[in-house]
Amino acid sequence: MKKIFFVLSMISLLTLSTHAQEKLKTKTGEITFEASVPSFEEVKATNENVSAILNSETGEFAALALVKGFRFKVALMEEHFNENYMESSTYPKAVFKGIIQNFDSSSVTNSPTELVINGSVTMHGETKELSTAVKLWKEGSTIVLSTSFVMKPGDFNIKIPAVVSNKIAEEVTVDAQFSLTK
Amino acid sequence: MKKKSILVIVIGIVVLAVIGYNYLYQDHREISSEKPMAELSSESISEIFKNDAANDLLNATVSVKGVISEIDESTLTLDGKVTCSFADIPSDYRVGDSINVKGRCIGYDDLFEIVKLDQCSIQN
Numbered sequence: 072m073k074k075i076f077f078v079l080s081m082i083s084l085l086t087l088s089t090h091a092q093e094k095l096k097t098k099t100g101e102i103t104f105e106a107s108v109p110s111f112e113e114v115k116a117t118n119e120n121v122s123a124i125l126n127s128e129t130g131e132f133a134a135l136a137l138v139k140g141f142r143f144k145v146a147l148m149e150e151h152f153n154e155n156y157m158e159s160s161t162y163p164k165a166v167f168k169g170i171i172q173n174f175d176s177s178s179v180t181n182s183p184t185e186l187v188i189n190g191s192v193t194m195h196g197e198t199k200e201l202s203t204a205v206k207l208w209k210e211g212s213t214i215v216l217s218t219s220f221v222m223k224p225g226d227f228n229i230k231i232p233a234v235v236s237n238k239i240a241e242e243v244t245v246d247a248q249f250s251l252t253k
Numbered sequence: 254m255k256k257k258s259i260l261v262i263v264i265g266i267v268v269l270a271v272i273g274y275n276y277l278y279q280d281h282r283e284i285s286s287e288k289p290m291a292e293l294s295s296e297s298i299s300e301i302f303k304n305d306a307a308n309d310l311l312n313a314t315v316s317v318k319g320v321i322s323e324i325d326e327s328t329l330t331l332d333g334k335v336t337c338s339f340a341d342i343p344s345d346y347r348v349g350d351s352i353n354v355k356g357r358c359i360g361y362d363d364l365f366e367i368v369k370l371d372q373c374s375i376q377n
Contacts, residue, residue: 096365098325098328098330098336098362098365098367099325099326099327099328099338119327119338120328120336120338120359120369120371122362122364122365123364124364133364134364135362135363135364137359137360137362137369138360139311139312139357139359139360140359140360140369140371145277145278146278146279146280146281146282147276147277147278147279149281153312159311159312160308160311160312163311163359163360163361164360164363
């Protein structure tokens with residue numbers, strides 16, 4: 072009898088601990104930003120190697136993009152982005168940390184549900200609060216998180232020189248998508 | 254005489270335009286044809302980043318030796334320490350294979366505690 076009780080408690084302990092460790096992650100999340108102005112050269116870059124972790128118990132979410140991983144169509148634009156604007160040798164990372172409000176992994180279904188994530192973005196040595204809508208859905212055993220929001224270079228102390236300021240939009244549209252798996 | 258100077262000016266403008274165009278639309282670096290600045294093991298490159306001594310490696314082409322610990326759609330991970338992303342992932346490799354990868358070092362990822370390389374190619 073004691074033995075059975077022991078085995079049962081071990082099983083419940085084991086299931087409990089695996090349950091608490093539910094972290095969904097990816098190393099190949101995608102972030103695209105665009106700051107194009109009509110009739111000028113497209114200002115757009117994509118990073119396909121963004122890391123992200125979602126704690127499916129608490130809804131905590133963190134994403135990390137290496138700034139040098141953003142690829143532009145025009146090589147010179149990429150160089151200026153790294154050297155003059157983002158100063159990626161000094162500030163190599165862009166990090167988001169936040170919590171998805173009212174997150175419940177069991178309510179994520181095959182059709183997108185919209186929730187709100189609150190957190191902060193740190194890059195170029197500055198931190199700024201960010202609250203935005205996220206869409207979550209399931210694709211098999213993966214949870215996909217997708218979002219789109221607007222950021223301003225000025226908020227992160229990124230100065231755009233007057234010569235090019237009419238070619239770069241003041242509001243930068245950011246699209247991100249993460250396919251999170253165990 | 255007048256014709257000649259107009260011709261010189263036109264040629265000058267064309268030359269400047271070509272130089273300007275080539276400057277503005279210069280090609281991307283071709284990592285696969287660059288000579289690696291350093292040849293490292295997955296262990297040593299990860300140590301360099303953990304000690305925050307990697308400024309020279311950022312944006313540099315490096316080659317890294319290691320054993321594949323994870324394969325995903327577009328990346329190979331070596332010894333759980335270095336993640337290499339490929340445009341086209343070579344299909345004939347498995348977890349446990351020992352390889353030498355050349356790529357551009359883009360930095361250290363604190364979330365997974367890995368060094369990331371992009372535009373990788375396999376060297377053997």
